Amino acid sequence: MLNKKQVKKVAELARLELSEEELEDLREDLSSILDYVEKLEEVDTSQVDDEPIFSIQNQFREDSPDDSSEKLKEKMKAMGEHKDDYFKMESI
Amino acid sequence: MNSNTVKIRDIEKKLTRTSPKDLAAKYVKRAKEKNEEISALLSVTEDLAVSQAEELSDDDSKLRGVPIVVKDNILVEDAISTGGSKILEHFRSPVDATVVEKVKEEGAIIIGKGNMDEFAMGGSTENSAFTPTKNPVDLTKVPGGSSGGPAAAVASGMVPVALGSDTGGSVRQPAAFCGVVGFKPSYGQVSRWGLMAMASSLDQIGPITNSVEDAKTVYNIIRGKDEKDATSVEVEKEDTDFDKIKIGVPEEYFVEGTSKAVKSQVNEAIDKARKKDLFEVVDISLPHTEYALACYHVIMDSEVSANMARYDGIRYGLERENSDADSMKEAYLQNRGELGEEVKRRIILGTFALSRGYYEDYYQKAQKVRKLIKADFDEAFDKVDVIATPTSPVLPFDLGEKLEDPLAMYLADMFTTSANLAGIPAISLPAGKANGLPVGLQLMGKRFYDQKLLKIAEEVESII
Numbered sequence: 276m277l278n279k280k281q282v283k284k285v286a287e288l289a290r291l292e293l294s295e296e297e298l299e300d301l302r303e304d305l306s307s308i309l310d311y312v313e314k315l316e317e318v319d320t321s322q323v324d325d326e327p328i329f330s331i332q333n334q335f336r337e338d339s340p341d342d343s344s345e346k347l348k349e350k351m352k353a354m355g356e357h358k359d360d361y362f363k364m365e366s367i
Numbered sequence: 368m369n370s371n372t373v374k375i376r377d378i379e380k381k382l383t384r385t386s387p388k389d390l391a392a393k394y395v396k397r398a399k400e401k402n403e404e405i406s407a408l409l410s411v412t413e414d415l416a417v418s419q420a421e422e423l424s425d426d427d428s429k430l431r432g433v434p435i436v437v438k439d440n441i442l443v444e445d446a447i448s449t450g451g452s453k454i455l456e457h458f459r460s461p462v463d464a465t466v467v468e469k470v471k472e473e474g475a476i477i478i479g480k481g482n483m484d485e486f487a488m489g490g491s492t493e494n495s496a497f498t499p500t501k502n503p504v505d506l507t508k509v510p511g512g513s514s515g516g517p518a519a520a521v522a523s524g525m526v527p528v529a530l531g532s533d534t535g536g537s538v539r540q541p542a543a544f545c546g547v548v549g550f551k552p553s554y555g556q557v558s559r560w561g562l563m564a565m566a567s568s569l570d571q572i573g574p575i576t577n578s579v580e581d582a583k584t585v586y587n588i589i590r591g592k593d594e595k596d597a598t599s600v601e602v603e604k605e606d607t608d609f610d611k612i613k614i615g616v617p618e619e620y621f622v623e624g625t626s627k628a629v630k631s632q633v634n635e636a637i638d639k640a641r642k643k644d645l646f647e648v649v650d651i652s653l654p655h656t657e658y659a660l661a662c663y664h665v666i667m668d669s670e671v672s673a674n675m676a677r678y679d680g681i682r683y684g685l686e687r688e689n690s691d692a693d694s695m696k697e698a699y700l701q702n703r704g705e706l707g708e709e710v711k712r713r714i715i716l717g718t719f720a721l722s723r724g725y726y727e728d729y730y731q732k733a734q735k736v737r738k739l740i741k742a743d744f745d746e747a748f749d750k751v752d753v754i755a756t757p758t759s760p761v762l763p764f765d766l767g768e769k770l771e772d773p774l775a776m777y778l779a780d781m782f783t784t785s786a787n788l789a790g791i792p793a794i795s796l797p798a799g800k801a802n803g804l805p806v807g808l809q810l811m812g813k814r815f816y817d818q819k820l821l822k823i824a825e826e827v828e829s830i831i
Contacts, residue, residue, distance in 0.1 A: 282715065289672060289718040290679070291711055292700035304712055304773055305719070311774060312661045312729070320735035328568070328738055329554065329790055334597040350461030354683065364681045364695060 277306050371524035372547070372577045375584060378433045378527060387432035391420035391476045394434040398478055398525045405501045407510075407519040408479035409439050412446050416478045423474055429584060431474030436520040436529040439480040440487055440563040441572065443467050450563045451483040451513075453496045454705045458683045464561020465596070466530060466572050466589040473588050481529060482516030485707040486675065487537055487565045489513050490779045491769065494709045499766055504546055504805055508763040511541030514575065518545040521575050528585055529575040534565050535663050536758075536783025538573040539795035543758035543807020546797045548828075549575045550582040550821070553814050554790035555600040557586075558593030566670035567598070569663075569787040579796070579824045586817070604816045612823055613647050614640055615751030619656035620782055625760040628801035633757045636798040636808050636831040640755075643830060649751055653743040656785065658736050660777065663784035665720050665733035672717025675710065679703065712773065741789040748813040753823045756782050758795040758807030782809060792817040794824050798831050 282302045286293050293301065348360055356363040381390055395413050402408050416434070423432060437443055440450040442460040444467075449455045463471065471477070484494035492500045492515025500515040502508040503523035510519040514531030518541035521529050531538040533551040542549025551573045559570055574585035592601035616637060621630055640646040677683075680702025692698035706714075720729035747754060760781050769776045786793035791814045798808035810827065812820030 277719075281719075285715050285719050285722065288722070289714050290676075290696070290699040290703055291706070291714060292704040293711070297708075297711070300708075301712060301715060305716055307774055308664065308712075308716060308777075312665055315658060315661050315665070315729075315732050315736055318655070318658055318732075318736050318739065320732065320739065323735040323738050328734070328741060329598075331555065331598060331600065336594055347461050350459075353459070362681055364698065 277302055277309065372522065373524055373527045374577050375430065375433055375527050375581045382432050387423045387476070388417065388420040390432055391416045391434060391478065394526065395478050398520070401523050401525050404506070405503055405519050405523055406498045407482055407500050407516045407523065407525065408436065409449060409451070409482050409497060409516065410447055411479045412443065412477055415443070415446055416476050419471065419476045428472070428474035429588060430470055430528070433475050433528060434478045434526045435470065435475045436479050436481045436517050436526050437467060437477055438514050438517050438529070438531045439483050440532055441467060441530055442561040443477055443480065446477075446480060448480065448563070449497070451485040451487070451495045451497070452706065452710070454678050454680060454702065455683055462561060465558040465593045467561060469589050470530070470585070475528070478526065479520070481514065481520055481531070484513035484515070485710050486563065487513040487532055487534055488671070488709045488713055490536070490540060490776050491764070492516060492541070493766065493770060494707055496707050501766070502545060502763055505763065505803065507765055508804065509544065509766055511544030511759070511763065513537040513541075515541045517575050518542050518547060518549065521545070521547045521577060527577060528581060530572060530589070531575050532562055532565070532570060532572050533787065534569045535667060535787055536780045538575060539758050539783050539793060539807065539809060540780065542575050542795045544763040544805060546800070546805030547575055547577055548579055548582050548794065548796055549573065550586060550794040551786060551792065552586060552590060552817050553792045554787070555598055555602070556590045556817060558591070558596040558599045560593055560595040564674040566667040567674065568670060569667060571787075579794070579821060579828045582794070583821045586821070602815050603818060605818060609752065611647055612645055612753065612826065613649055613751040615649050615651035615747055615754045617651050617653040617656065617747070617754060617756060619653055620756040624778070624781070625757060626762055628762055629757045629760060629806055632799055632801045632806040633808055637755055639830050640827060645826065651747050651751060651754070653747060653785070655736065655740045655743050659740055659785040659788060660781050662733045662736045662740060663780070663788055664716070664777065665729050666737065666788070668713045668717035669720045669730050670717070672714045672721060675706070675714050678706070680705065709773070737788050740785055744785070744789045744791055744811070744813075753820060754811040756809045756811070758782060758809040762801060762804045762806065786811050790814050792820045794820060796824060796828050796831065
């Protein structure tokens, strides 16, 4: 159902590097899963509205800063290459 | 339940004769020994446990000195949290998840991080990037997943309490496979802050224990609205005393596809209830059941594809030596190549389902079907107090048995995904054994009626 080119394109969107073998295995797996998922088309959803399923109100809090981020920053620095408060990485 | 297992009150008793520090040391030692056999833990947090035990005050906090295991996708400050993945192999968390903060406040001693399917994607813990976990009841079988490590830790007597996460059954199914209790609260009852997000509209953290009483104790500690989790709510419908409990049995859960052994064991449990005056067993129908798994996979994979985007190998400290990437894009591609097969599968499916041209047909359609599934439950709960089903359509299977066929693995979640889709509370209770292997009975309740479900579960537990 899905061809190799489609899988490759989607993998690129998702920033995933796949080997040729992975590509083929995935194409097969995905095709069978998509076939299974097709059964949703049987369901009549014409009467169902677009509202989200759990009607949770937007939760707001006071926009007041605290110092918890300082502690966090120190710990984050131990994690990877950094310069000041930024992580270092390859340039684009 | 075997005699190795331990409850919270057993720990309380032991602490009348032993100091928390000595007890913690004893449980750490025991955990290391048992772990050789079953690989339930990815790390034993010995130093943390000892220092926690030393800092305990002499009060009557509810989990004082109780050793617990925390699934490795729930953050514990200063401990490694891998999420079962190579991409986080060296990630030392700078914070405690809210639930961890809460159990620590009640005196719990964290002795280890539980093994899991990578990023909670799987039903057997075989997708762990590090090692599979063995079912303590039968070492040739899987413990279930994705919280297989936590469930095995409780079932083997390592600890009386473990915290797991449940997105499509990942607390209940391993609890069923290992013969212990696993509870998934209503969506929103427990803060997800500090839980590595898998599918944000489905995830909930829940306790795995050896009794409903202990699950209730832990649930009441970890629940509550959290400022840091905007989807958490403070809504609790207090239960009232009941003189009759109506148990709904949905025909759709007993059709072909469920193993005869499971059906017979679960029916036996339901028959025990039928014989008691307190219970009335009612046949009901949940007509959209057959669409739950497909619905779940579309929604879950889509949300997964969004949540996995943050794992780029840069933010959380994956240091790839000999990286020959000479651009950001290449670095991303290579680092994310470290993700496991199942994770990649779901990311790709999810990305596809959300992409232009397919979004309406897949994601939007699934969200609508989801509402119909929830409506089935709303209607059923007008007629009954609780719904009883098998937790899993199959008995614990052999290690390696379902690895070649992802779809076969997914089908094992058939009965648990509906509760996540509908946001309702659900619990798995041990209901005896078939062919020597544990069978779980699942009870589902109305959204936000968690206390009522737990109360009913205690009644059922006492008779099955």
